[in-house]
Amino acid sequence: MKKLIKNGIIVTASDTYKADLLIENGVISGIGTNLSPADAEVVDAKGCYVLPGGIDPHTHLDMPFGGTVTKDDFETGTIAAAFGGTTSIIDFCLTNKGEPLKTAIETWHKKSNGKAVIDYGFHLMIGEINENVLNELPQVIEEEGITSFKVFMAYKNVFQADDETLFRTLLAAKDLGALVMVHAENGDVIDFLTKRALAEGKTEPIYHALTRPPEVEGEATGRAAQLAGLADSQLYVVHVSCAEAVEKISEARAKGFDIWGETCPQYLVLDESYLEKPDFEGAKYVWSPPLREKWNQDVLWNALKTGQLQTLGSDQCSFDFQGQKDLGKDDFTKIPNGGPIIEDRLSILFSEGVSKGRIDLHQFVDITSTRIAKLFGLYPQKGTIAVGADADIVIFDPLIERTLSAKTHHMAVDYNAFEGMKVTGEPVSVLVRGEFVIRDKKFVGNLGSGKYLKRAKYKQYTCKNQNETVSIQPS
Structure with a gap:
């Protein structure tokens, strides 16, 4: 089913802007304003960042x-x-x-x-x-x-x-x-x-x-x-x-x-x-x-x-x-x-x-x-929000305040290394290839739904200065 993420602020490594995000068949198929495709499930991201x-x-x-x-x-x-x-x-x-x-x-x-x-x-x-x-x-x-x-x-x-x-x-x-x-x-x-x-x-x-x-x-x-x-x-x-x-x-x-x-x-x-x-x-x-x-x-x-x-x-x-x-x-x-x-x-x-x-x-x-x-040979399939990229999306609320603790984490281990630490900002919903894994802070995914990633070869062989920004396209 199509999904339309509305009212969120899209953030990439280079841009920040408010736009709608359309997801079809596991990939991002459209980015724009006032998108209204038929038969799309609307996801309201008001007040949140929409991150890769x-x-x-x-x-x-x-x-x-x-x-x-x-x-x-x-x-x-x-x-x-x-x-x-x-x-x-x-x-x-x-x-x-x-x-x-x-x-x-x-x-x-x-x-x-x-x-x-x-x-x-x-x-x-x-x-x-x-x-x-x-x-x-x-x-x-x-x-x-x-x-x-x-x-x-x-x-x-x-x-x-x-x-x-x-x-x-x-x-x-x-x-x-x-x-x-x-x-x-x-x-x-x-x-x-x-x-x-x-x-x-x-x-x-x-x-x-x-x-x-x-x-x-x-x-x-x-x-x-x-x-x-x-x-x-x-x-x-x-x-x-x-x-x-x-x-x-x-x-x-x-x-x-x-x-x-x-x-x-x-x-x-x-x-x-x-x-x-x-x-x-x-x-x-x-x-x-x-x-x-x-x-x-x-x-x-x-x-x-x-x-x-x-x-x-x-x-x-x-x-x-x-x-x-x-x-x-x-x-x-x-x-x-x-x-x-x-x-x-x-x-x-x-x-x-x-x-x-x-x-x-x-x-x-x-x-x-x-x-x-x-x-690591995953770009631009992953790592950004762009048309054609996998719809791996995090709807992130930057204002939520919470305390990290073993009582609330989801790891199997019996302690949290950051026990008692107060943090601001939390993922609210998470999609992998267009399907919710976390929705409204609840797990809704399926075991085995994760896909094994065959990665492209490393392409960047020079690094001329410390602040260089590279653009690597997989083969």
């Missing part, structure tokens, strides 16, 4: 880690994402050394098929590079539409790859048209600092942060950037948390390197002191990179405003406080790394960013949707 659906480029759903599995899977995780205004996610598909890449991809399809209520794609972890892997990569891109590869520079003896693997992945990605993503921390140094802390009897959650200081993130970020420049390839640094990493990304971009940076809501509003909460509650805030000293927040906000960082991911990786986080009760290294973030990503950025004047409304849309769509 959020895209979360960084999630870990139904992922095994630290002897357990994330609490949110593709059912609960995508429902929570929808409540938060996210209509597409890109989840990380983990691989095992010695196994075909196809095996890992099939596993992730099984995890997601029949469960997701929003659209989804996969990034592919690269833990080793050899002839078998190199021979599989073209097939992964052409058949699966997976055009982004993740390399871990941390988690020694678990996920960590060496510099040769990273460099050869960058070279392959350059030739194949893929974007290389890095978790940038110096895993070898972290491993030494961690062992030393445990030997000294330092087992509390705060030592997770103290053994992963900002210097190890800055060093790894700079190293990855230099390797990307040497390979003349493209790099995306995930979950940037500190000034040291921002500085290295900024320096590399100033040199013309094709490098992009992502941060996350938790680094914008939480700080290292949360890991010192009594009664082991600091474990709720154990993730990697760790929370930093509070002054880093101003650096990150400024980096978003000036374009040194370009996107906001959630790094959703939820574990219950009771029964999962407490696996590390006597040893911080055994606390499963990660937090529940997916539902609150847009609201926090709007409330703390737009409402407080740190970024403008167009930057908000670009950071949470448009730029992500461009970088």
Whole structure:
């Protein structure tokens, strides 16, 4: 059935205007004033922004880690994402050394098929590079539409790859048209600092942060950037948390390197002191990179405003406080790394960013949707409001005030990382390809309605200055 969204204010990464929005067969078929097609269901968006659906480029759903599995899977995780205004996610598909890449991809399809209520794609972890892997990569891109590869520079003896693997992945990605993503921390140094802390009897959650200081993130970020420049390839640094990493990304971009940076809501509003909460509650805030000293927040906000960082991911990786986080009760290294973030990503950025004047409304849309769509081969199908684009729409009330809490969130996890935080702005209704998933703040979607996204190749190979706006068209 046709839908006509009326009386709302349409906001994209470049424009704000009042207009009617016509949806037919899952796509936007018309934008104009006083539209009145026959047989269309009228949706009143008075007093609300009409935004392109959020895209979360960084999630870990139904992922095994630290002897357990994330609490949110593709059912609960995508429902929570929808409540938060996210209509597409890109989840990380983990691989095992010695196994075909196809095996890992099939596993992730099984995890997601029949469960997701929003659209989804996969990034592919690269833990080793050899002839078998190199021979599989073209097939992964052409058949699966997976055009982004993740390399871990941390988690020694678990996920960590060496510099040769990273460099050869960058070279392959350059030739194949893929974007290389890095978790940038110096895993070898972290491993030494961690062992030393445990030997000294330092087992509390705060030592997770103290053994992963900002210097190890800055060093790894700079190293990855230099390797990307040497390979003349493209790099995306995930979950940037500190000034040291921002500085290295900024320096590399100033040199013309094709490098992009992502941060996350938790680094914008939480700080290292949360890991010192009594009664082991600091474990709720154990993730990697760790929370930093509070002054880093101003650096990150400024980096978003000036374009040194370009996107906001959630790094959703939820574990219950009771029964999962407490696996590390006597040893911080055994606390499963990660937090529940997916539902609150847009609201926090709007409330703390737009409402407080740190970024403008167009930057908000670009950071949470448009730029992500461009970088990861989804634009202009997704990431904008235009005729012919998927009707992934968020009707967003900018004036609603509420308090974030585990009592009201829709994630499966037993705590909220932002418990008690007051925010302004909330998604009221959310449509994916023209169908309501959330309507008037109630879930009305169907399990399995989410569509797997085959993504286009990466197109942008130059980045001449830090504030450059790119236009990337999928092939």
